[in-house]
Amino acid sequence: MSEDLRARLRRAEDELRSQVDAQARLAFLAAISLELDSSHEVDETFLRVSRMMVPAVADACLVYLRDDGGPRLVAAAHLDVAQERALRAHVPGCPTLVERVDEVLRSGTPIESGVECVCADGLPARYADGVLVPLRARGRVFGGLWLARDRLGADSRMLDVGFVDDLGRRVALAVDNALLHRQRRDNVIALQRRLLPPTLPRTPQFEFAAAYEVADVSLDVGGDFYDVVRQPGGAFALVVGDVCGRGASAAGLNGLSRHTLRLLLEEGWSPADALARLNRSIRDEGNLAQFCTVLVVSLTPVDGGATGTVTSAGHPLPYRIEAGGTVTECGRNGQLLGVFPQLRTEDVPIRLGVGDTLFLYTDGVTEARGPAGLFEDRLAAELAAAPGSSAAETVERVRAAVTAYRRSAADDVAILAARLRAPDAEGMLTRDEGVGARGE
Amino acid sequence: MVNDVVLLVEDSDEDVEAVRRALRVTHPAVRVEHVSSGGELVPWLSASGRPALVLLDLNMPGLDGQAALQAARERAEFAEIPIVVFTSSTRSGDVDRAFEAGASGYLVKPLSFQLLQQSLARTVTYWLTKAEA
Numbered sequence: 422m423s424e425d426l427r428a429r430l431r432r433a434e435d436e437l438r439s440q441v442d443a444q445a446r447l448a449f450l451a452a453i454s455l456e457l458d459s460s461h462e463v464d465e466t467f468l469r470v471s472r473m474m475v476p477a478v479a480d481a482c483l484v485y486l487r488d489d490g491g492p493r494l495v496a497a498a499h500l501d502v503a504q505e506r507a508l509r510a511h512v513p514g515c516p517t518l519v520e521r522v523d524e525v526l527r528s529g530t531p532i533e534s535g536v537e538c539v540c541a542d543g544l545p546a547r548y549a550d551g552v553l554v555p556l557r558a559r560g561r562v563f564g565g566l567w568l569a570r571d572r573l574g575a576d577s578r579m580l581d582v583g584f585v586d587d588l589g590r591r592v593a594l595a596v597d598n599a600l601l602h603r604q605r606r607d608n609v610i611a612l613q614r615r616l617l618p619p620t621l622p623r624t625p626q627f628e629f630a631a632a633y634e635v636a637d638v639s640l641d642v643g644g645d646f647y648d649v650v651r652q653p654g655g656a657f658a659l660v661v662g663d664v665c666g667r668g669a670s671a672a673g674l675n676g677l678s679r680h681t682l683r684l685l686l687e688e689g690w691s692p693a694d695a696l697a698r699l700n701r702s703i704r705d706e707g708n709l710a711q712f713c714t715v716l717v718v719s720l721t722p723v724d725g726g727a728t729g730t731v732t733s734a735g736h737p738l739p740y741r742i743e744a745g746g747t748v749t750e751c752g753r754n755g756q757l758l759g760v761f762p763q764l765r766t767e768d769v770p771i772r773l774g775v776g777d778t779l780f781l782y783t784d785g786v787t788e789a790r791g792p793a794g795l796f797e798d799r800l801a802a803e804l805a806a807a808p809g810s811s812a813a814e815t816v817e818r819v820r821a822a823v824t825a826y827r828r829s830a831a832d833d834v835a836i837l838a839a840r841l842r843a844p845d846a847e848g849m850l851t852r853d854e855g856v857g858a859r860g861e
Numbered sequence: 862m863v864n865d866v867v868l869l870v871e872d873s874d875e876d877v878e879a880v881r882r883a884l885r886v887t888h889p890a891v892r893v894e895h896v897s898s899g900g901e902l903v904p905w906l907s908a909s910g911r912p913a914l915v916l917l918d919l920n921m922p923g924l925d926g927q928a929a930l931q932a933a934r935e936r937a938e939f940a941e942i943p944i945v946v947f948t949s950s951t952r953s954g955d956v957d958r959a960f961e962a963g964a965s966g967y968l969v970k971p972l973s974f975q976l977l978q979q980s981l982a983r984t985v986t987y988w989l990t991k992a993e994a
Binding site: 444499573 | 894914936945951952953956960964965966967969971973975976978979980982983984986987988990994
């Protein structure tokens with residue numbers, strides 16, 4: 422074979438290898454982009470990234486985040502779990518690596534860097550080849566990605582600065598998105614907490630309990646709300662509402678409704694008058710697209726029971742669960758809030774006996790859809806199934822039944838229950854009273 | 862005695878063929894042996910001796926990879942055999958469970974053949990070199 426032919430064969434071989442390498446890099450970029458798109462959790466993203474990099478690109482992978490105290494290791498992978506454990510144990514306190522990572526975080530410039538560790542318990546010359554790149558998004562370096570070849574490993578043609586830097590940019594963008602997603606979720610949770618009462622009143626006469634679940638499809642703020650308000654003369658007003666829509670606009674109406682009603686009911690307004698005043702406030706805002714339904718039940722303890730009123734502004738009516746297990750719907754429907762200039766509702770009298778429970782809910786309960794239709798057809802039977810339950814037990818049983826029944830959480834769920842204690846139980850509070858807010 | 866055998870525990874014929882093709886190019890001296898269920902791992906090791914490496918799929922009918930791994934690690938004579946989990950899952954929970962069960966490594970099945978070839982080449986090279994070191 423002539424020298425010329427050998428040279429041409431070598432060139433052809435090099436060219437073919439370059440093409441194969443390029444295909445492998447493109448394939449890896451596509452695969453990791455797909456993987457990054459599928460995760461909105463920061464920690465999970467880092468773990469998945471490190472697991473994909475090893476061994477496709479390198480033998481070892483470390484991911485750092487920049488913290489106030491300096492670089493913090495958030496993920497580590499090695500194709501040998503024994504070495505992975507050694508890395509995890511050694512790396513956080515290794516001055517050699519910390520110095521290199523610091524350098525990249527400061528400069529924002531990738532470097533080729535193996536680790537010639539000087540620590541007494543270090544990793545001497547184990548990683549001769551390595552690449553350390555910054556993780557940068559929106560002009561800010563927030564972390565670093567280190568990929569390296571173990572001295573026992575094969576040469577990696579993927580392990581070059583340009584390619585790893587490209588990987589780093591994609592990872593950074595995905596992580597930045599995940600960080601934004603986490604921040605938004607935290608904001609939603611904080612706002613949701615402000616839209617619900619932090620606790621329910623603890624009284625000798627009534628047990629109160631509530632549950633709340635946000636349908637976490639879009640991470641919007643839920644539109645349901647509930648409250649229990651102390652009224653003059655020892656009465657309590659139970660409030661449950663459902664605002665049209667979700668998100669910031671619904672949250673605004675949610676806050677307006679709950680706080681307006683709380684103020685007016687505390688001042689002694691009748692439920693019908695308080696709802697009429699709230700109706701004017703909503704309409705005064707001038708947004709004809711916003712409306713809501715609200716149910717108010719006012720209860721006053723009397724000898725041998727409690728008397729009060731049920732007032733519905735377009736909201737599903739409550740159920741009375743008698744101590745013996747009989748379940749009855751109470752009240753009469755009125756108009757929903759924000760639609761009509763003159764709201765028509767009616768304060769319908771109600772009486773509770775000792776041990777009776779009043780059960781209020783939003784349509785996330787009745788409209789939960791399962792294989793056999795809506796949960797609405799099952800609610801009364803569910804309430805009658807365990808007479809004598811505490812308010813908290815009733816709330817939890819229905820919440821669990823709805824969750825088990827529905828195919829997906831399409832709507833928020835708010836549940837509120839009040840049970841009249843027996844006179845000999847006055848002054849005693851059960852351990853399970855309180856509020857269970859979920860979806861956080 | 863370590864030989865140049867890679868035992869592949871995998872129920873997908875397609876994946877078996879891909880691994881064979883990949884290693885035929887990068888490690889022609891390596892022989893790929895294959896069993897198609899987790900229940901065959903321990904009997905194979907008992908009958909055939911120590912391979913250089915076991916690649917173990919997780920999701921298989923019958924005894925799955927996780928259970929097969931635990932069964933192998935319960936036997937002292939198989940404690941040092943490199944068993945690398947070979948799966949499509951990158952979920953951290955699956956990784957943690959595999960390591961708790963005694964996996965020596967975790968190899969995510971790549972979507973492309975080139976990546977599979979590179980990943981397998983790195984994995985096999987590492988474990989062969991480590992065995993000789």
